[in-house]
Amino acid sequence: MSKIWVYAEVSNGKVDPTALEILTKARDLAEDVEGVVLGPGATEAASVLGEYGATTVYASDDPVYADYVAQPAAHALYQLIQQHSPDVVLFAMNYDSRDIAGRLSAKTGSTLMSNVFEILGSDRAQTGIFGGATLVDVDLQGSPKLLLVRPKSFEPEPSGGSAKVVPVDIDIPDELKKSRRLERHEEAASGPRLEEAPIVLAGGRGLQDPSNFKLLDELASEIGDAAVGATRAVVDAGWVPYAMQIGQTGTTVKPGVYLAFGISGATQHIVGMKGAKKIVAINKDEEAPIFQIADLGIVGDALKILPQLIEEVRSRKG
Amino acid sequence: MNIVVCVKHIPDPNIPGELEGGRLKRSGVQGVLDPGDEFGVETGLQLKEAHGGEVTLVSMGPPTAMEAIRRGLSMGADKGLLVSDDALQGACALVTARVLAAAIKKSGPFDLVIAGVESTDGYTGTMPSTLAELLDVPQVTFVKRLDSADGTIRADRQTAEGYQVVESPLPALITVTAGVNSPRYASFKGIMAAKKKPVDNLSIGDLGLSSEEVTSMQQIASVGSAEARKAGEVIEDDGTGAQRVAEFLKEAKVI
Structure with missing residues (x-):
């Protein structure tokens, strides 16, 4: 060439x-x-x-x-x-x-x-x-x-x-000179940047309500060095800021560990995170495609498991 | 306001896809209007309701793609235009854009062309920009919110960091995300009315495109499986799920 x-x-x-x-x-x-x-x-x-x-x-x-x-x-x-x-x-x-x-x-x-x-x-x-x-x-x-x-x-x-x-x-x-940018808005998140974080916690529809993203924030701060992301579906639904979107459109992440909570694993999401070294997925639907690429998959309710996991992490740090 | 909405008929994304000759199998597969395009149709209908005018649906695909156009018409669009030609099988994004540009020019003057950010099946996401260039109009992509007044559009455009406010005079092309609105359902009345709405069927010959212009510039050389990730363990949560995850994190030295 x-x-x-x-x-x-x-x-x-x-x-x-x-x-x-x-x-x-x-x-x-x-x-x-x-x-x-x-x-x-x-x-x-x-x-x-x-x-x-x-x-x-x-x-x-x-x-x-x-x-x-x-x-x-x-x-x-x-x-x-x-x-x-x-x-x-x-x-x-x-x-x-x-x-x-x-x-x-x-x-x-x-x-x-x-x-x-x-x-x-x-x-x-x-x-x-x-x-x-x-x-x-x-x-x-x-x-x-x-x-x-x-x-x-x-x-x-x-x-x-x-x-x-x-x-x-x-x-x-x-x-x-027609389509002109008038304003730029940055939705800065606390903690490490999504694309650079060694650990990424991501939430999808399975979290059921925007307010439940608090649980991911809480887990991220217990773990430290973790950033919180989301699927296109919940960004489109207005639950979380655009800057949190992981996938084809959005940010591509390649962390050491990726934890997916209530994410089914649509293609446009997977292409944005498939490079993760380890993938943990928690989803109610045992048929969810995300389980095909998960190192550890838990078939269960992410909302039930999240508070327990926060406790587990807290006690192990003890 | 004359609005053109690009729509695509795709294999139902809720059914696992199959390959045929290295391409996504389309024949004999249940097809739907790309769910992403419903937001484009809805955007067009809302603009028409606010400013008057007409909504025209334009599509390229096999004759079965008419289903996608009918679905958009039943939501309330006024007319449709489908370009079908055997020579277009496996068309790349550039060829698709050329065909849609020719079809849109043929359908008459327009103020706004609307497309989805990317199709749900091919997800290349470049066709709309190429189309904007061929139509010689500015573009506002990744639109999350749209205002329109006095021949100008103003939109929130999603970015990796957040969003930008972008303004453009018409005519223009926009791509909309699924967050831009909530598409309406087709009513029974709408479905009945759609059957009588005009739809033009065109071939490449009708558009005056040469065979060179519609020859795909990408050929599939080979298809293979990616190195499979090591088979993971999937377990049912019996109350110890959180503990299992914590142990995994400990092993991975996360905690």
């Missing part, structure tokens, strides 16, 4: 960690690994990308990329692709990159593959179906190939390199 690009998101001056994972993988696949980063903080982010293997980084600190949804970034990427002809462009399967890659695919007329678990070559990648139980290798056509890679698919490792930063100066036409 001659030239791979990695598109890296930057927000609040911080590089999306998934970009570093993907860069690490890209180093194994190609000699020529380059990065693109657009928006405030890009130039600073470029040096981080260099440490993870990008030899050249195309960067622009222009706020237009953060202010408007997808269109300016897709436009700039397309211009850059025409100038520099990468063979593959890798994106993290995150909210903003998903939007940008989708638009880009219409411009390049080349294929865009979602939910990539593994990159097998310049024109082949792997994804999973049925919650990742079945793996599918897919041949890709067109150029450049566009791939949206699942977060936490690869372990990030610094290369000790540094990048040449090439400033991007592309004029964004006014007709692409």
